[in-house]
Structure formats: structure tokens, C-alpha cells
Amino acid sequence: MTNRTDAAVLLIGDELLAGRTRDSNLAHIAVALGEIGIPVREARIVADSEAEIVEALDALRGRYAFVFTTGGIGPTHDDITADCVAKAFGVRLVEHPEALARLEAHYGPERFNAARRRMARVPEGAELIDNPVSVAPGFRVGNVFVMAGIPVVMQAMLESVKGSLPGGPAIATHVVLAAGPEGDLAAPLGAIQARYPELAIGSYPSLSGGRIVTRLVARGADASAVAAARDEIAAMVDRLGFTLPG
Amino acid sequence: MTNRTDAAVLLIGDELLAGRTRDSNLAHIAVALGEIGIPVREARIVADSEAEIVEALDALRGRYAFVFTTGGIGPTHDDITADCVAKAFGVRLVEHPEALARLEAHYGPERFNAARRRMARVPEGAELIDNPVSVAPGFRVGNVFVMAGIPVVMQAMLESVKGSLPGGPAIATHVVLAAGPEGDLAAPLGAIQARYPELAIGSYPSLSGGRIVTRLVARGADASAVAAARDEIAAMVDRLGFTLPG
Numbered sequence: 001m002t003n004r005t006d007a008a009v010l011l012i013g014d015e016l017l018a019g020r021t022r023d024s025n026l027a028h029i030a031v032a033l034g035e036i037g038i039p040v041r042e043a044r045i046v047a048d049s050e051a052e053i054v055e056a057l058d059a060l061r062g063r064y065a066f067v068f069t070t071g072g073i074g075p076t077h078d079d080i081t082a083d084c085v086a087k088a089f090g091v092r093l094v095e096h097p098e099a100l101a102r103l104e105a106h107y108g109p110e111r112f113n114a115a116r117r118r119m120a121r122v123p124e125g126a127e128l129i130d131n132p133v134s135v136a137p138g139f140r141v142g143n144v145f146v147m148a149g150i151p152v153v154m155q156a157m158l159e160s161v162k163g164s165l166p167g168g169p170a171i172a173t174h175v176v177l178a179a180g181p182e183g184d185l186a187a188p189l190g191a192i193q194a195r196y197p198e199l200a201i202g203s204y205p206s207l208s209g210g211r212i213v214t215r216l217v218a219r220g221a222d223a224s225a226v227a228a229a230r231d232e233i234a235a236m237v238d239r240l241g242f243t244l245p246g
Numbered sequence: 247m248t249n250r251t252d253a254a255v256l257l258i259g260d261e262l263l264a265g266r267t268r269d270s271n272l273a274h275i276a277v278a279l280g281e282i283g284i285p286v287r288e289a290r291i292v293a294d295s296e297a298e299i300v301e302a303l304d305a306l307r308g309r310y311a312f313v314f315t316t317g318g319i320g321p322t323h324d325d326i327t328a329d330c331v332a333k334a335f336g337v338r339l340v341e342h343p344e345a346l347a348r349l350e351a352h353y354g355p356e357r358f359n360a361a362r363r364r365m366a367r368v369p370e371g372a373e374l375i376d377n378p379v380s381v382a383p384g385f386r387v388g389n390v391f392v393m394a395g396i397p398v399v400m401q402a403m404l405e406s407v408k409g410s411l412p413g414g415p416a417i418a419t420h421v422v423l424a425a426g427p428e429g430d431l432a433a434p435l436g437a438i439q440a441r442y443p444e445l446a447i448g449s450y451p452s453l454s455g456g457r458i459v460t461r462l463v464a465r466g467a468d469a470s471a472v473a474a475a476r477d478e479i480a481a482m483v484d485r486l487g488f489t490l491p492g
Contacts (some may be wrong), residue, residue, distance in 0.1 A: 016272070080449050186359075
């Protein structure tokens with residue numbers, strides 16, 4: 001781990017790989033972290049399988065400043081993320097007294113069964129991440145932040161840890177839409193990229209109703225360079241006659 | 247590579263990691279491959295960066311029977327997937343005569359510029375994947391299938407290769423919805439999973455309008471076991487009083 005401030009996202013869950021559930025957590029995390037200057041460089045989606053979760057955790061936590069996981073911290077048999085994080089860090093899985101207290105208070109003696117008690121288990125040394133929505137906490141160990149999979153819960157957890165992250169300058173993004181195909185935009189766009197090597201300039205075509213719209217995106221930490229590149233892109237699009245009617 | 251029939255998906259593109267674009271290709275690929283008995287075991291999302299694409303390709307193609315990539319095969323400077331696949335396989339990048347002929351015929355001499363000509367480049371030895379939507383082909387090298395990022399184009403490419411894949415038995419899936427929290431479902435659901443070790447039984451809670459609905463999913467290649475597990479899950483949900491009104 002270096003002093004870089006970047007991140008990876010690890011989405012955990014068979015359902016995402018079965019194609020039955022479309023993830024929305026990655027986009028939310030990426031936008032939220034981008035705003036505080038932490039670019040998401042990679043994401044992985046793995047099944048509820050110990051070997052695969054541990055391997056992905058180890059690969060990502062060694063390479064990026066922060067790793068954010070979603071999913072697998074509930075009370076059912078397929079919720080094995082805490083076990084896997086403990087294994088990846090080579091520490092024991094223990095009951096966190098504060099997590100236990102919060103869960104007991106929330107559910108009361110009648111409803112606080114063995115399954116719910118599993119949600120108090122964290123890798124030894126973990127710090128809790130508050131869950132203002134449904135109580136059962138996430139946790140942080142080292143550079144790994146373990147969050148729920150339910151979007152509204154994940155978003156609340158992310159909100160509660162964002163303030164503690166040492167971000168960089170916010171990543172500025174400008175988008176220019178072009179009513180024309182990439183093949184006509186490619187050469188002048190490549191020339192603009194060459195003039196702004198510190199920015200990531202991308203081209204993302206889409207077809208809707210038989211009409212081509214290409215999103216031209218400039219991103220980078222230097223907001224004035226991003227704005228200048230955006231102006232050049234817009235002028236180029238105009239020159240080609242691809243400006244979209246306002 | 248073994249005789250297993252499983253797959254990984256590699257989604258390529260800065261936009262997905264910036265959170266501006268939500269991917270829909272993974273879900274489509276997972277459902278389509280699931281129908282022909284090829285489970286998707288892992289997915290990765292990487293930026294338009296050579297080192298990261300090559301590394302992900304190498305990790306995934308060694309581990310899974312098939313790898314399906316989306317994105318990065320257009321005409322712009324950030325379209326570097328073909329270069330990366332050639333590098334991963336250690337072969338040269340060459341112009342494919344048939345791809346060149348299709349692109350020339352489609353665009354005509356006026357519009358067939360250097361940028362569009364880039365889309366004829368494939369790793370040496372690659373077979374083309376037809377693109378009935380916008381002509382520029384995808385390609386297959388070894389166990390890697392390289393497809394476009396635009397969903398409608400990707401879907402057409404996948405359709406054109408599906409027939410050539412040696413799948414296994416289709417993966418059967420049954421879903422039971424429960425109007426109750428995972429903490430109450432966990433113990434009996436775990437007992438059902440223990441009776442059907444060959445199936446993947448998962449629990450996916452969601453909150454909508456303050457109401458908890460938990461999706462209980464049984465999946466596996468043995469359709470009759472999946473149906474039997476589904477019946478046990480439905481009976482258990484009913485016993486707990488969590489059956490959703492039809």
C-alpha cells in the first residue's frame with residue numbers, strides 16, 4: 001500500500017453473477033469516492049465462495065489504497081464475508097461487544113436468535129461502520145471496508161466512513177455529447193488526448209432508436225485542464241456538425 | 247483450461263468505473279450463458295489501461311473455460327482491447343482480410359478512414375464474430391471472446407457465438423419471495439441448504455418502501471433437486487407466515 005488514494009470495489013454475491021440482480025452499488029460508490037478524490041480503478045464481482053472472496057480481497061488490498069466490499073454480511077448461511085476477511089488478514093473472527101450490544105438492544109431477547117448473532121462477528125481488531133438503517137454494522141479492517149449489499153444500507157455506511165478517508169483533489173468530469181459516429185470523431189479526439197496526456201479522455205457511443213449519440217468524456221484531477229479539454233472537444237464536435245440541438 | 251464449462255466476464259471501460267454508466271452487459275451475458283449451462287463464476291471491471299486489461303485477461307483465461315469481454319473495440323484512441331488480447335496471447339496484431347473487406351464495403355471509400363480501419367485489427371489467428379448491427383466484428387482467440395460494449399451490438403455478437411459453445415445442462419433457478427427478514431429465515435434455510443449440498447441456495451433481502459422482501463433462490467444443474475428445494479423453501483416460508491399475498 002502506497003500513499004496513493006485510489007480504491008477497488010469488490011461486489012460479493014451469486015445473484016449478481018446469475019444475472020438476476022443488476023448491481024447499483026458500484027456506480028454509487030464510484031461517484032461518491034470520485035467526489036472526494038478517490039478514483040475507483042477496478043471492480044470485481046465474485047460468488048459467495050470463500051476461496052474466491054479471499055483471493056480477490058488479497059489481490060485488491062495489496063494493490064489499491066482502499067477496498068470497499070458489498071454483500072455477504074447478513075445472518076444467513078451464504079453470508080460469509082466476515083469469515084473471508086478474517087481469513088485474508090490472518091486474524092480470528094470474534095464477537096464485537098459493541099456490535100453485540102447494538103443488535104441485542106435492537107432485536108430484544110425474543111428476536112435475537114443465533115442467526116442474528118452471527119452479524120456481531122468481525123475480524124479481530126476491526127472497527128465498526130455504523131448502520132443507521134438496519135443496525136447490523138459493517139466494519140473496517142486495515143484498508144478494507146466491509147459494507148452491506150442492500151443499496152440503501154450500503155449508501156448509509158459509505159456516508160458514515162467518507163469523512164475519515166484522506167482523499168485527493170476531486171476528480172473533475174465534463175461530458176460533451178456528439179450526434180455522430182466514433183469513426184469521424186476518432187482522429188481529432190485522439191489529437192486532443194495527445195495534448196492533455198494527464199487527462200483520461202474517453203468516447204462512449206450508444207445507439208438509441210437507430211440514432212448514434214457518442215458521449216465524449218474528459219476526466220482528471222486538474223479542473224482547469226478538464227475544462228479546457230472540454231472546450232476543445234465541444235469546438236471539434238461543432239466543426240464536424242455533430243452538435244446536438246439544445 | 248479444463249473441460250469445465252464455466253465462464254468469466256471482463257467489462258472494459260473507464261466509464262463503468264467512474265460510475266457514470268451502469269453496466270447491463272454482465273446480466274445479459276450471465277442469463278444467456280446460464281440458459282446453455284455455462285455459469286459465470288466471476289466478473290471484473292477494468293479501466294482502458296493496457297497493463298490492467300492484459301493482467302485480467304491472463305488471470306481469467308487461465309482459470310475459466312471461457313472469457314467474454316465487452317468494450318474497447320471501436321475506432322478511438324481509448325479502444326485498446328485488440329492490442330491487449332494480442333499481447334496477452336503473445337501474438338501479433340494483424341489486419342483481418344475479411345474484417346477489412348466488410349468495413350470497406352460498409353463505409354465506402356469516402357468514410358473508410360484510418361480510425362475505422364483500426365477496427366479490422368485482430369490478434370493473429372483470431373476468428374471473427376459477426377456484427378449484424380454495425381458491421382465492425384468482434385473476434386475469438388483461444389477461449390477469449392471479444393465483443394463490443396454497446397449492449398445491442400454485444401447481444402447480437404453473443405447470439406452469433408452461443409451456438410458454437412459446448413454447454414452443460416441448463417442451470418435451473420427457482421425463486422421464492424418471503425415477506426420477512428433474513429434473521430427469521432436463516433436457520434430453516436440453512437437446514438434446507440444442508441440437505442441439498444449440490445445446489446446454491448441464496449438469500450437476498452431488499453427494502454422497498456420500508457417493507458422487507460427477501461428473495462430466496464435455489465440454483466443448480468439438477469432441475470428436479472432445484473424444484474424440490476423450492477418446494478421446501480416455499481413450505482418453510484408459509485410456516486413462518488411470510489408468504490406474500492398472490
